[in-house]
Amino acid sequence: MQKIVKSATAGTLESSDVYVELTPSDGGNEIEIESVVLAQFGDAIRKSAEAVLKQFSIENAKLKLIDRGALDCVIRARVETAVLRAKEG
Amino acid sequence: MRRSMLFLPGSTPNKIINGDSMGSDAIILDLEDAVSPDEKDAARILVRNAIRDMGFDGVEVIVRVNALDTPYWKQDLDAIVPLCPDLIMPPKTTSAQDVLTLDAYIGELEKANGMEENSVKLIPLIETALGVENAYQIASASQRVSALFLGGEDLSADLHCRRTKEGNEIDYARKRLVCAARAAGVEVYDTPFTDVNDDEGIVCDAKYAKSLGFTGKASISPRHVSAINEVFSPTRAEIDHAYEVIEAITAAKAQGRGVVALHGKMIDAPVVARAEQTIAAAEALGLGREAR
Numbered sequence: 001m002q003k004i005v006k007s008a009t010a011g012t013l014e015s016s017d018v019y020v021e022l023t024p025s026d027g028g029n030e031i032e033i034e035s036v037v038l039a040q041f042g043d044a045i046r047k048s049a050e051a052v053l054k055q056f057s058i059e060n061a062k063l064k065l066i067d068r069g070a071l072d073c074v075i076r077a078r079v080e081t082a083v084l085r086a087k088e089g
Numbered sequence: 090m091r092r093s094m095l096f097l098p099g100s101t102p103n104k105i106i107n108g109d110s111m112g113s114d115a116i117i118l119d120l121e122d123a124v125s126p127d128e129k130d131a132a133r134i135l136v137r138n139a140i141r142d143m144g145f146d147g148v149e150v151i152v153r154v155n156a157l158d159t160p161y162w163k164q165d166l167d168a169i170v171p172l173c174p175d176l177i178m179p180p181k182t183t184s185a186q187d188v189l190t191l192d193a194y195i196g197e198l199e200k201a202n203g204m205e206e207n208s209v210k211l212i213p214l215i216e217t218a219l220g221v222e223n224a225y226q227i228a229s230a231s232q233r234v235s236a237l238f239l240g241g242e243d244l245s246a247d248l249h250c251r252r253t254k255e256g257n258e259i260d261y262a263r264k265r266l267v268c269a270a271r272a273a274g275v276e277v278y279d280t281p282f283t284d285v286n287d288d289e290g291i292v293c294d295a296k297y298a299k300s301l302g303f304t305g306k307a308s309i310s311p312r313h314v315s316a317i318n319e320v321f322s323p324t325r326a327e328i329d330h331a332y333e334v335i336e337a338i339t340a341a342k343a344q345g346r347g348v349v350a351l352h353g354k355m356i357d358a359p360v361v362a363r364a365e366q367t368i369a370a371a372e373a374l375g376l377g378r379e380a381r
Contacts, residue, residue, distance in 0.1 A: 010131055011131070014101070014102075014103060015103045016102040016103035016106055017101075017102045017103065070102060071102070071106055071142075071143075072142070073135075073138035073139055073141070073142035073143065074102045074106070074135065074138070074139075076138055077131070077134045077135040077137075077138040077139075078131070078135075080134050081130055081131040081134050081135075084130065084134075085130070
């Protein structure tokens with residue numbers, strides 16, 4: 001397991017992007033999503049974010065995503081950037 | 090057929106995701122000047138994911154990585170080379186040694202990723218006085234080099250002169266780059282015309298570049314793409330004439346004659362070579378022979 005040791009952000013609030021806030025958490029991973037397409041794509045956004053956390057073996061992250069209609073590849077890129085900025089080492 | 094190359098900032102999703110609908114033959118996903126130092130990591134990951142997942146149908150993908158004198162270039166290549174984009178553009182290329190340094194590192198990445206040797210090609214960006222003077226050595230330094238690209242803005246600064254619409258300050262560099270690239274057997278691309286609101290200026294600038302021998306031209310705005318495409322496409326009259334030339338020389342050869350005239354003008358080897366280039370360009374664009 002790798003640890004989130006500090007807070008980090010990635011992305012923007014511009015159209016087609018997603019703003020990601022990542023902070024350490026003591027109680028496993030928590031994911032919060034704001035999106036105008038939450039009803040249609042909330043589950044897909046959550047799965048993408050979870051997949052990146054799993055890829056980096058992160059189990060102590062509080063992740064907030066403010067989505068502006070980002071494609072999956074953008075969501076994954078922004079979460080990965082935040083993870084790399086926030087993790088130890 | 091690569092007539093136009095459109096720069097898109099590598100840090101901006103809403104520009105990248107529309108990259109294949111701007112009309113350009115190629116897009117240049119930029120990790121260098123368009124990206125601030127504190128966003129280099131984010132842009133690198135975003136561009137990698139976009140290339141991997143989006144496909145960009147019908148558009149060539151070029152990635153401008155950061156220069157060798159920065160701490161970013163190896164990380165850029167680590168992320169991008171495994172995806173084998175159509176071209177990688179190293180900026181501020183000044184010497185054959187720069188190309189060889191890139192060549193060696195890319196070779197290591199190709200091997201580590203099980204890629205075919207020399208599958209990754211380069212389009213060095215020449216934008217310094219030293220780079221212009223070394224253009225032939227750069228173009229012929231490695232079989233990875235498939236084209237040269239002139240960068241007029243940085244070059245003007247290096248020459249201690251002002252960049253103008255007329256472009257007199259980069260005229261020597263344009264001609265030298267075309268000669269160097271053609272001597273080395275590679276393609277050559279002209280610098281962007283940076284006044285995005287000057288619709289006449291882009292046409293004049295592109296026509297001049299074509300007249301010098303450039304293969305195509307870059308743009309920093311989608312607004313210039315159609316003008317560039319039009320200028321660098323052969324016209325219907327040029328295409329028809331090219332087919333007439335080939336028909337005439339083919340008939341002459343069949344009759345045992347090496348030289349023939351068409352419409353009162355002698356057709357010799359250079360005329361045939363130009364006709365063949367025109368036909369190749371036309372057929373690549375789907376503008377080949379019209380049904381007669």
